[in-house]
Amino acid sequence: EVEGWMQYYDIFVRNAFGNFRDILKQISYNGIMSKWLSFTDNKSIQYDLDVANGVGAFPDENYAREIMQLFSIGIYKLEMNGAIALNTVDGSPVLNYDNDDLMSMARSWTGFVAKDNKRGNTHGSGVMSVDPMKIQPEYRDVFPKSDLMGGYIGDGYPLCTDLPDRPHFRKGAVYRLLGSRWSPEKQKTDLYQETFANLPEIVLTPGSSPLYTQLCAAANANTDGAACTFPGYVELTENLDYSSATALPEYDGIETFRTVKVQSSPFPVYYEYVRPPCVEHHFFNDGRKAIAGHVYGNQIVPDSICVDPRSTRAGPGCCRSDWDQQPGGLNILGTECKYYGERLSFEANTARCASVGRAACHPRDVEASATHKSPAAEYCSTNRDISKKNWYSWTTAGCQTKVKLSYPGDSDGVEPTVARVDGVDPDYAGMTQTSTLVQNNTVNFYKVAWIGDNDANTNAPHNAAACDAVSTCQSMEDGCLCDALVINDNSAVFTSSADIVSKTDILTYLHTGAFATDMYDAGVYTSLGNCGIDGVEIYASSSNSCTNLGPSAVFVVTDDNTGVVKRRRNVQSTVQIRSLSLSFRNPVHFISMHDPDVRDMEYETDAVLDHLFYHPSHAPFLALRMIQRFGNSNPSPGLVERVARAYQTGMYGGFGSGNYGDLGAMMASIVLDTESRSVSLDADPNHGQIREP
Numbered sequence: 001e002v003e004g005w006m007q008y009y010d011i012f013v014r015n016a017f018g019n020f021r022d023i024l025k026q027i028s029y030n031g032i033m034s035k036w037l038s039f040t041d042n043k044s045i046q047y048d049l050d051v052a053n054g055v056g057a058f059p060d061e062n063y064a065r066e067i068m069q070l071f072s073i074g075i076y077k078l079e080m081n082g083a084i085a086l087n088t089v090d091g092s093p094v095l096n097y098d099n100d101d102l103m104s105m106a107r108s109w110t111g112f113v114a115k116d117n118k119r120g121n122t123h124g125s126g127v128m129s130v131d132p133m134k135i136q137p138e139y140r141d142v143f144p145k146s147d148l149m150g151g152y153i154g155d156g157y158p159l160c161t162d163l164p165d166r167p168h169f170r171k172g173a174v175y176r177l178l179g180s181r182w183s184p185e186k187q188k189t190d191l192y193q194e195t196f197a198n199l200p201e202i203v204l205t206p207g208s209s210p211l212y213t214q215l216c217a218a219a220n221a222n223t224d225g226a227a228c229t230f231p232g233y234v235e236l237t238e239n240l241d242y243s244s245a246t247a248l249p250e251y252d253g254i255e256t257f258r259t260v261k262v263q264s265s266p267f268p269v270y271y272e273y274v275r276p277p278c279v280e281h282h283f284f285n286d287g288r289k290a291i292a293g294h295v296y297g298n299q300i301v302p303d304s305i306c307v308d309p310r311s312t313r314a315g316p317g318c319c320r321s322d323w324d325q326q327p328g329g330l331n332i333l334g335t336e337c338k339y340y341g342e343r344l345s346f347e348a349n350t351a352r353c354a355s356v357g358r359a360a361c362h363p364r365d366v367e368a369s370a371t372h373k374s375p376a377a378e379y380c381s382t383n384r385d386i387s388k389k390n391w392y393s394w395t396t397a398g399c400q401t402k403v404k405l406s407y408p409g410d411s412d413g414v415e416p417t418v419a420r421v422d423g424v425d426p427d428y429a430g431m432t433q434t435s436t437l438v439q440n441n442t443v444n445f446y447k448v449a450w451i452g453d454n455d456a457n458t459n460a461p462h463n464a465a466a467c468d469a470v471s472t473c474q475s476m477e478d479g480c481l482c483d484a485l486v487i488n489d490n491s492a493v494f495t496s497s498a499d500i501v502s503k504t505d506i507l508t509y510l511h512t513g514a515f516a517t518d519m520y521d522a523g524v525y526t527s528l529g530n531c532g533i534d535g536v537e538i539y540a541s542s543s544n545s546c547t548n549l550g551p552s553a554v555f556v557v558t559d560d561n562t563g564v565v566k567r568r569r570n571v572q573s574t575v576q577i578r579s580l581s582l583s584f585r586n587p588v589h590f591i592s593m594h595d596p597d598v599r600d601m602e603y604e605t606d607a608v609l610d611h612l613f614y615h616p617s618h619a620p621f622l623a624l625r626m627i628q629r630f631g632n633s634n635p636s637p638g639l640v641e642r643v644a645r646a647y648q649t650g651m652y653g654g655f656g657s658g659n660y661g662d663l664g665a666m667m668a669s670i671v672l673d674t675e676s677r678s679v680s681l682d683a684d685p686n687h688g689q690i691r692e693p
Contacts, residue, residue: 536555555568
């Protein structure tokens with residue numbers, strides 16, 4: 001326990017003149033903080049229902065509240081000089097968050113647990129409090145989460161479906177050294193499978209593999225046979241050229257990596273590919289049914305979910321080419337993988353099946369042995385993978401993502417919340433079993449960004465009778481289930497630069513991020529300059545111009561308040577509820593509901609911290625608190641603003657790094673400001689002093 005408290009104290013010692021963002025992250029993963037503010041072992045509503053046999057208890061809100069109220073932004077919206085912003089209608093203080101926001105943020109702090117391993121020199125028993133906590137995937141809430149600005153956590157991040165072809169060979173791709181174990185640490189895996197031999201894997205070829213050269217990082221790159229150094233972290237500085245290496249197993253027909261083997265002897269060496277942060281749309285059209293688990297003898301599929309066919313979020317699944325003409329005993333789903341645990345898109349799965357004389361299918365059963373598999377795929381999956389539902393496999397069956405609206409009640413202005421329910425094509429027993437995450441009785445509602453002038457409270461059904469009166473809806477016990485259609489998914493928001501007054505319009509109306517354009521092949525994107533908009537650079541395809549902008553156009557702007565470079569794609573996806581005058585901006589989320597990875601949970605946590613760190617109230621909130629702790633209980637608005645500006649710019653009188661959030665610059669601005677050093681103010685009893693114990 002003492003060691004844990006020392007480690008907690010050291011966070012502030014290490015970062016006293018560093019960046020406050022580092023403090024926020026380190027205390028959020030700290031075991032002492034998690035016990036103090038009770039978010040250790042915090043679990044999602046769905047976990048409580050499915051595993052703990054509970055009643056769907058909401059996650060603990062303690063840390064979600066305190067990190068906002070005490071550590072980052074405070075209760076009220078602040079002007080840069082520390083004054084509380086007032087409502088223009090009634091003059092009341094403007095809140096930074098309400099109870100609904102707090103409940104949403106609480107879902108972001110689920111899954112944190114102490115690490116299992118104990119340090120022999122510091123631990124006899126009890127919870128590990130020295131090392132940072134880890135995230136337990138089963139405990140984490142995987143649903144979209146609203147932010148404090150009327151949008152979603154994940155706004156501004158690119159869509160995973162926008163990744164360039166073979167992103168693991170692109171500039172910025174990150175690889176982590178795993179050592180001699182092949183199981184990824186940041187992606188979903190079953191460590192038990194380490195005991196199985198002959199599972200297919202990606203093995204890089206020395207001499208001919210461009211990626212091998214990067215991961216080996218030979219001590220003398222110009223000497224043949226030089227020993228590899230195997231750095232712990234590798235980030236590609238340019239796109240790898242595979243134009244003369246397309247026949248290599250690591251390239252042929254593989255959409256994405258999990259782990260790669262760089263060396264076999266004298267001991268194996270593996271790296272894990274860490275995909276860059278990106279988000280998924282929660283609703284989509286033309287979904288495909290993916291299935292998991294054994295299919296029972298009466299052909300009942302126990303678990304399925306609707307998956308966006310563009311995503312690489314399901315495993316391979318193939319039947320014999322004449323599957324639709326066969327009885328149950330021969331219409332069986334098997335796997336055709338390039339490596340164990342492979343994920344690929346629906347289109348790639350269809351091509352994979354065809355390449356081995358098989359076909360994507362709607363199966364009657366799932367193979368539990370190697371009986372029906374081709375030799376190349378003999379060990380792509382095991383009985384354990386099927387029984388433990390280690391991943392979902394593609395089928396050709398269709399599905400749709402539906403919207404479940406909560407009943408808003410009769411209070412004016414109370415908008416309905418939303419949940420997703422999947423409607424899937426029936427199995428051969430006529431059943432439509434789905435994951436509990438997306439069943440009709442789901443309780444996983446969340447706030448959405450409603451669009452247009454139509455009042456969501458007025459236009460949404462308020463009770464079962466009103467719901468059933470809508471032809472495309474049906475009443476549930478706790479809401480109204482309606483068909484939905486995703487529109488504008490690939491339509492340009494701005495068709496011409498003349499539609500854009502300033503870069504503020506870009507940040508206001510475009511919420512979908514974009515990857516760096518130099519990740520793509522040469523010629524995919526061309527710079528159009530600023531097209532007459534100050535502080536903007538526009539990249540577009542060769543067929544576009546300043547007066548003809550397409551949905552793939554990318555705007556690059558620098559935020560004036562934070563100095564952060566932001567990329568926005570010229571598109572907005574909208575969910576329209578059929579037969580109702582209601583639509584909302586398509587929610588985004590980091591974590592795949594059916595294929596959750598620790599990597600994406602960590603990305604989501606970072607996004608939450610960034611949302612608070614870059615919040616407009618953060619700089620004046622922290623400036624006021626720091627000034628007060630350094631001896632001035634009632635600083636002038638001018639001093640608060642000067643300190644907040646120093647924190648934003650990261651510089652004051654030669655002190656600081658020039659980065660937003662620099663505490664050294666903030667401290668310098670506090671102690672060197674003329675107001676802090678004024679002898680007359682020190683003598684003024686009305687100026688105020690404070691001294692904390």
